[in-house]
Amino acid sequence: MSASKSRWADEDPETEAIIAQKKREKEEKRRAKAEKQRQLEEASKARTATQTDGSAQSLNGDSGPPTKRRRLSNDATPADAEVPEGEEQAQKKQASLLRFPVREWGTCRHVDNFERLNHIEEGSYGWVSRAKDINTGEVVALKKLKIQSSPDGFPVTGLREIQTLLEARHQNVVFLREVVMGNQMDDVYLVMDFLEHDLKTLLDEMREPFLPSEIKTLLLQVVGGLEFLHDQWIMHRDLKTSNLLMNNRGEIKIADFGMARYYGDPPPKLTQLVVTLWYRSPELLLGADKYGTEVDMWSIGCIFGELLTKEPLLQGKNEVDQVSKIFELTGPPNSQIWPGFRSLPNAKSLRLPQSSSTSKNPPLLPRSRFPYLTNAGLNLLSELLALNPASRPTARQCLAHPYFREDPRPKPKEMFPTFPSKAGMEKRRRHHTPEAPKHGQAAPQLDFAGVFGGATGGDTGEAGAGFTLRLG
């Protein structure tokens, strides 16, 4: 094969195997310890600490200790510090090779492995119920995918939801344990970690909004999860408070990937019918078919505003009303702050008042709307809610914003108050948020002539004034 002498020819494979074995054992022990720690924190009395979640399933490959390990001749562990001096030389001779996470695949289990406890919620993409894993006793969330008999087979939205969730392993993204099936081919359930609350219901039940320090902690977690998603080339496209789940340890996780998908560079053709209306960015409303992760950042802005005031920030009654609500808050766009917005499909009908602003930077939002927010906070909110997508910060820039470093500092997660769970009880969550758009709908051609016209869309409340829906 090669002229040079084989590198392992002069080495004793048995010694190597023993060393590798020892390292593996050490690694296992450390893992088991970490797992124990985690489980103790969860304070679940039902099961012993050593028990790990049904790791026989391929999807859970990363959750517990892997059921099987591939033998690698060079077992790379970052445990250099533990190597005694004498061995260090030998260690150096061997390159430390990166090990890929061991993953397997396997056929779906049956849904009968779970005992359904109670319904939690019925969303646009499926029914969610609380359920118990019969084998381990763990409580999970079971989401049944809605599969209409589609001429194209298994719905691509469902496939994307599973694919992106499987990829997005992050402490602030809900953990998809596995996919199980019922008796029928279209009985598909996602098994996810159960979380007690969603942020929307919490906000509705609270007397007072979250404290500024709490808002920072929440926002940092959401944006941290989003940064990870964007790094993995995943756009969520339906961020809203009802899709942010929270447990009683102050941890927040992004959920519902029914709208999520991979994007690319150059971006593929995308549908504009994404994101629940109240959280939908102006470029989507104006019909852009090329957009990017900025749509998620707009939604973050809306969520930020909602955390501050306890009320959804921009509650439009329809697309036209939504646009006028946005412009009411941010001021109308002009070609200085948003070059090129005129060429968006739905912007042609837009009649805008003359704007005097010549600054390129997005204007600050009116202070009167957020009286208790610091200057840095208002700054961040205004940047997130910039009409021009290019002016919005990325998730990473957002995390580095001075707002998160000034007093009051983000509250430690452990100090978060606990709340009675809505999802754990018989009660169903009821949302007043509009639903995310359905996949496969035709994008409406909107006529925004009424936005700043004689009758403002917001006054009428009906789809009539200045709103024409031309399909096709």
Next chain:
Amino acid sequence: MATTGLKQLSNALATLDQISNSSSSIDGVPSDLEMSIRCAGAQLTQAAGVLLGLSQDIIAQAIVIFTRFWLGADGGSLRIYSAKDVSAASLYLTAKLSFLPTSPRSVLNVYTLLLSQDASPLWFVNPRGAPVQPPAPETYVLSEGGYQAARLTLLRIESIILRALGFDTHVALPHAIALTYLQTLGATKPGVARRVVEHLNAALLSPQLLYVTHQPNALAVAAIYLAAREEGVKLVDANWWEVFDVDREELGFLVVAMRSLEGFVRKETEQWKGKKIPLVVDDLESEIERRRMMDEGE
């Protein structure tokens, strides 16, 4: 944190059990026959992808999905599912998730042509080779009734594939990784890059199932090693493959496997000369029956 992003670059691999116990072998399909059908199915998928105008990454992912489906006792059995149907559904499913989705009708039209015994250019479907004069359209055009039936089968098999794979459709490919490595190594000769891609695409047909037993970085390194030697390009002196996290043992195995591929395919064409490789359950049954008779006759 260091391993969180690695999912994009790595794959779920077959377990030893999945490799050694396929559903087809449990059902009594001789392993050489299974190997031949799997290889022909991969070639069928490749041909269909080219005719559909899909990019090679979609085609390669579809072949990996196709390969995974048959593995393990829980996988699909060739005595239950026709290889041609699984090939079509893999391609359709992969394209659906990609940036270039395609319609069931296009997929089925292409498969009708490729499986036509009179019009197909594929040697293992139409041993006489592609006809010079186009034959009668009925022999390769899908009728409306045929389309409706075939569509139902396509979508049913799609669900069956998803169930068998636990809905894990992620496939990372070595092609782009290999190009990055080539740049890192400073091997800019176009011939090398071309040869690397050729090796990687050929490896999709490998009887050793390289794509489901090795991570993409290892496949990329092996293809580069082989291509550089074939093209007479000198790479750096040191054990450069270790930089890309591949040890010599694995590299050696992969290089041998990739080099043996040409001989394997030549042997296949020789063995099946003038015969069709059974891509449908019924044809497989007759082949198994034929072999049984032969054995008894001796």
